[in-house]
Amino acid sequence: MSSYNLKAIRKEHHDTQKGLAEKTGYQQSFISEMETGKVNMPDYFIERLKEIYGIEDLEKYRVEKTRNKPGRPPKEDQISSKIVERMLSIIESQNIRLAQLEERIHELERKK
Structure with a gap:
């Protein structure tokens, strides 16, 4: 998933989160969440950002978005592995x- 380095854009234009929030009409907390990748x-918003700072092309600010910290599996993988473990447990109990x-059926067949 591609995104843009909002903090770099903002800093390059000597702006603060509060200043950008005032210019865009968004809350500072929303600006912060976008900068940290939470949202x-x-x-x-990207179009408004380009207008505010007079930027035509944001390519130099493009970053590949990742959700995991180095050395940690992505959250989706953690959830997936828990689901797989649970499914294996269910399958094992079903087996x-x-x-x-099957043992009971064989016992009944032997008694016939």
Whole structure:
């Protein structure tokens, strides 16, 4: 997912989060969340940013967005592995139940 380095854009134009918030009409906390990657930068915000700072092309500010910190698996992978572990646990318990059922069927067949 591509995004732009909002902090670099803002700093290059000698602006603060509060100043940018006032210029855009957004709350400073929203500016902060976009800078830290907690929320994506909406297209309409990007267009407004270009207007405010007189930027035609934001390519030099493009960054590839990652959600994980170095050395840590992405949150999605952590969730996925927990789901897989749970599914394997369920399958294992179902296999045990299936084996018990098969054993009971064999017992009943032997008694016939």
